[in-house]
Amino acid sequence: MELGIIGLPKNGKTTVFSALTRGRTETSRSGGQSSKLTIGVDKVADRRVDTLVEMFHPKRVVQAEVRYVDIPWAPDSTGKSQGIGGEYLNALQRSDALLHVVRAFDEPSVPHIQGSVDPYRDADTINLELAFSDLAIIERRFQRLEADLKSSKAQEREASRREAALLTRLKEGIEKDVPIRKQELTAEDIKLISAYQFLTAKPMLVLCNIGEAQLPQAGKIEEEARQRLGNSRVLVATMCAKLEADLAQLPSAEEEEFRRSLEAGEPGTAKVTRLSYQLLGLISFFTTGPDEVKAWTIREGTPAVKAAGQIHSDIERGFIRAEVVSFDDLARCGGFAEVRRQGRLRLEGKTYTVKDGDVIEYLFNV
Ligand SMILES: Nc1nc2c(ncn2[C@@H]2O[C@H](COP(=O)(O)OP(=O)(O)OP(=O)(O)O)[C@@H](O)[C@H]2O)c(=O)[nH]1
Ligand SMILES: [Mg+2]
Known part of the structure; x- marks a missing residue:
């Protein structure tokens, strides 16, 4: 999944990008001084993966990933109706969804290009x-x-x-x-x-970038933004990007402590991934074993045989059946022996619709 970050200049796009990728940049494609796309990856934190790792002690753990692209806004195109072009357009077109950052924070040392802070005006400008x-x-x-x-x-x-x-x-x-x-x-x-x-046509997550001082009103700001901008394909959230970017640099124990004391709520990365999955209708299933525990991302409604194709085309081609247990059942039982004893392991055919949290072992023949 790839999300393109857009928004007016100085709305906090790069700050959001650093918060979401914890400053880990994968590649940076540069075409001239002002035009620069930065790509970064966030490994999706999933407590279910942590539980599976404790259970199976695999050699390798593969988490799901979300790719973020920080797309700078060409300042001279704004408001001149020239349309977006070149590499910016390509990056936006490649994105599965748009992460639209609007500025709600007030910061006198960072003047807004329009002279005042108005997230709804900014959202309209970008949408136009x-x-x-x-x-x-x-x-x-x-x-x-x-x-x-x-x-x-x-x-x-x-x-x-x-x-x-x-x-x-x-x-x-x-x-x-x-x-x-x-x-x-x-x-x-x-x-x-x-x-x-x-x-x-792309689904959109509008991220209202609030200042630290606005944290106590985050719920109210989010609700208003949802009323004004939200619908089934446009989700809305608030995030204090600067704070989140700072917190993302800390070791996780410290991060949690700070988060609690600042009442900063759900981590920004978790919030954005959760909403992006919802926006794109994505779910996770898992494969486990002594070698590897791996999280896979698929669209809701995917049949077992198609999901197998994500792992390897051979498994899709030679599909015999899927042995499936829900994560909750597996976690409750503590291992496959008990899952079998309790009769919780299901044998499913090609057309079985994979559910969020399914742990699957495929049997195939090539
Ligand atoms: N006080 C405050 N400052 C912020 C916040 N988010 C971003 N800033 C500051 O605003 C400035 C611009 O943020 P960037 O993340 O660079 O914004 P951008 O949208 O990437 O800007 P361009 O790439 O120049 O278009 C930086 O100095 C940030 O530190 C925030 O939530 N609170
Ligand atoms: Mg930037």
Whole structure:
């Protein structure tokens, strides 16, 4: 899973990025001085993995990972409706979801480019830029389709006509301020436009970056932001990015102590991962053994045979059955012997829908 961090200049994107990746940067792709994408990885903390490790003492532990891309906002494009271009656009298009940082913190030493702090105005500005970008892509595609419509083959003309009709509908929606993610689309529509990676189609997590002094009001700020910006595909959270970035540098025992004394609540990384999984409809399943305990991330509703393909295409191809126990049952029993004795180990076939927290052993034959 890859999340692209966006937001106006000096809204705290890089601070959020450091908090989420604990300052561990994977790569930094640089194209000129002002344009720079930084990529980092957060290993998803999951208490279930910790329990499995205690139970199996494996040689290796593989946690799930979330990749974050810190995407600087090109300052001169803001408000000029030129749309987003180049590597920024590519990075945004590659993201599974957008992590939209809006500034609620007040800090006189860091003046806001608009002269005042207003998270809703900032959110509108960015959302408008995303809309411009989609409109520009649609416009370019229209030009191509027009040429295709003159094609000699009736079948191609028909396909182009259908696509043009859909794009016209999307365009009219965006112009009425309805992002694509809120428009009604059939599964076929979604397939047809998936290659365009429209930015307003992407699920979004709006992260309201609050100052330390606002921590006591975090709940209230979050609720208001949720009312104004949230829906099923736009989740909203508050985070004190500067504090979280500082806490992320500490050893975990100290971090917990500080967190408690500052009443800083759920760690920012945990909050963002939890909401991103929810936003993208992702769940985790686990494989265990003396060699390795590993967390796998899949979409909700994935059948066992497809989930097997994540591990290895051979297992998907040669699938015989899956032996499944829920994490809760396994933890309660303390090991597979007891799980079997209590009859909690289920034999499941190809079409079994994997549940969050399933511990799976695949039997296969190639
Ligand atoms: N007081 C306070 N300062 C913050 C907070 N978050 C970020 N800052 C400060 O605001 C400044 C800008 O933060 P960055 O994280 O660099 O913001 P950015 O969005 O990455 O900025 P650009 O990359 O320049 O667009 C830095 O000096 C941060 O220390 C916060 O929650 N509270
Ligand atoms: Mg930055």
